[in-house]
Each structure stands twice: as structure tokens, then as C-alpha cells.
Amino acid sequence: MKKIIFFLVALSMSCKSDNNKANEFDPIAVSINDIAMQKYQDYILGYREDEEVLDTVLFELNRAIDIDSSNYVFYTNKATVLSLLNQDNNAIKALEKATKIKPNFAENLMYLGLLNESIGADSIANSWYSQAIKAYDERIENDQSIVSNKINRAYLLFFTEGKERALKAFEIVKLEHPDSEEVIFMEPLFKEFDRKEALNNFLPFK
The missing domain is CATH 1.25.40.10 (Tetratricopeptide repeat domain)
Structure with missing residues (x-):
């Protein structure tokens, strides 16, 4: 049976090529x-x-x-x-x-972490997660899609620093952007986080 595939806000596993760069x-x-x-x-x-x-x-x-x-x-x-x-x-x-x-594409770096974790390569997965966090930090510093990137960065902390740290990071995003639809949408996913379930939802048909 097909599972519903959960993607982070603004997760760019794009089905289609970036229209802004298609001419390249x-x-x-x-x-x-x-x-x-x-x-x-x-x-x-x-x-x-x-x-x-x-x-x-x-x-x-x-x-x-x-x-x-x-x-x-x-x-x-x-x-x-x-x-x-x-x-x-x-x-x-x-x-x-x-x-x-594209070395600093945060979503691919995170996806590599998830795939490696799914096959039991935890140390390699952690390395990719850390690189993804750095990539999100660069985006945030450059004012790129601030809310979604802050949310994605906070979510990654579930995999690197644990549930308590991830929830605290998300609470900070909530305080900074209380009316954001992205924050409202993601809040239940943070509160109900289960690592195994999250991994299954990210990786289709596992």
C-alpha cells in the first residue's frame, strides 16, 4: 500500500527542473x-x-x-x-x-543523511545532517526563505541533537513568526515526532 510521503516545508525534491535555471x-x-x-x-x-x-x-x-x-x-x-x-x-x-x-543544496544533504540512516550507516548519516544544517545556516544568513529554512533546520536537530533541542529551536521560530502558516502547519509534526516514523515517511514505501 502506498504511504503518504511527508516532505519538509519547501523541500525541493523537485519533480521538475527549476524554471529560473532551465535555460542553462x-x-x-x-x-x-x-x-x-x-x-x-x-x-x-x-x-x-x-x-x-x-x-x-x-x-x-x-x-x-x-x-x-x-x-x-x-x-x-x-x-x-x-x-x-x-x-x-x-x-x-x-x-x-x-x-x-550543487554542494550546498541542503535538502539533498539531508536526504543523503536519511538514506544512510535507513541502511544503518549512522556515522555517515550524521555527517550529512551536519552539512545540511550548515547549508541551512548559510541560507538564513542570506535571508533566503527565512521561515521555511529555520523550520527545516530545527527539524534536522531531531536527528543530530535530539527531541528537546529540536522543540526548543521550533519554539524560537514560533516566537519570531507567530502568524506564519508554515509554522502552524509544521507544529503538530514537531510535537508528535517519532524518529522511526519520520524516517519511514521521508523515504517512500519503506
């Missing part, structure tokens, strides 16, 4: 990626029941990468599909390639 990449590869991820999305939402579509999506993402290997989104999307197919080691390799292209 091969348009044919971008089109192939977008069509592939529309099929993936249809499967996730239950519009398609045939699991074979995931093999097609993976094939098309590999085609996009063959055409243009400079787009980190292609590798991120490939990792998402591989994880769905329970190919976590291959998903990690794909994300590591994405990270070489």
Missing part, C-alpha cells in the same frame, strides 16, 4: 525529465497503478542525464525513484553526484 540546461533533457516526473507523480498520487511505470521513469531520467549530466535535479529525481524501488545504495550514489554539482 539542455532543453531536450529538461523536457524528458519533466515528462518522466509527471509519470512518477501520477503513480504517487494513485492515478497509475502499474509499478512498471517506475522502470520507465528511471529509464527516461537516465536518458536525460546522458544528454545533460550537469543538472543536479535529474540526479535528485533519479535518487527519489531508486529509493522508491528499494535501491537505497544506488539512490545514495545518485544523490552524491547531485551534491558534487
Whole structure:
């Protein structure tokens, strides 16, 4: 049975390439990626029941990468599909390639932490979590999507410093942004946090 996949606020495991940067990449590869991820999305939402579509999506993402290997989104999307197919080691390799292209992409760094934790590589996972926190710190310092990045950073503390520290960090965000819809949406997820359940929700079909 399909699980509801929970993503952090502004988690950018984008199905489609960044429209602002699309002109920097091969348009044919971008089109192939977008069509592939529309099929993936249809499967996730239950519009398609045939699991074979995931093999097609993976094939098309590999085609996009063959055409243009400079787009980190292609590798991120490939990792998402591989994880769905329970190919976590291959998903990690794909994300590591994405990270070489875009080293400070916090969401990919966190995703690498989650994937490594899911296969029992806790020390490696902690290293990725720490890098993700630093990436969020840089965004916050640069005034980029302040609220969502503060929330995501606070959530990461569940995995690095424990529940008490994460909840305290979230309370600070609440005090700073009491009327934020993002804060209101995320509050139950902080209060009801369970590490195993959170890991399962982040990583599809585990």
C-alpha cells in the first residue's frame, strides 16, 4: 500500500527542473525529465497503478542525464525513484553526484543523511545532517526563505541533537513568526515526532 510521503516545508525534491535555471540546461533533457516526473507523480498520487511505470521513469531520467549530466535535479529525481524501488545504495550514489554539482543544496544533504540512516550507516548519516544544517545556516544568513529554512533546520536537530533541542529551536521560530502558516502547519509534526516514523515517511514505501 502506498504511504503518504511527508516532505519538509519547501523541500525541493523537485519533480521538475527549476524554471529560473532551465535555460542553462539542455532543453531536450529538461523536457524528458519533466515528462518522466509527471509519470512518477501520477503513480504517487494513485492515478497509475502499474509499478512498471517506475522502470520507465528511471529509464527516461537516465536518458536525460546522458544528454545533460550537469543538472543536479535529474540526479535528485533519479535518487527519489531508486529509493522508491528499494535501491537505497544506488539512490545514495545518485544523490552524491547531485551534491558534487550543487554542494550546498541542503535538502539533498539531508536526504543523503536519511538514506544512510535507513541502511544503518549512522556515522555517515550524521555527517550529512551536519552539512545540511550548515547549508541551512548559510541560507538564513542570506535571508533566503527565512521561515521555511529555520523550520527545516530545527527539524534536522531531531536527528543530530535530539527531541528537546529540536522543540526548543521550533519554539524560537514560533516566537519570531507567530502568524506564519508554515509554522502552524509544521507544529503538530514537531510535537508528535517519532524518529522511526519520520524516517519511514521521508523515504517512500519503506
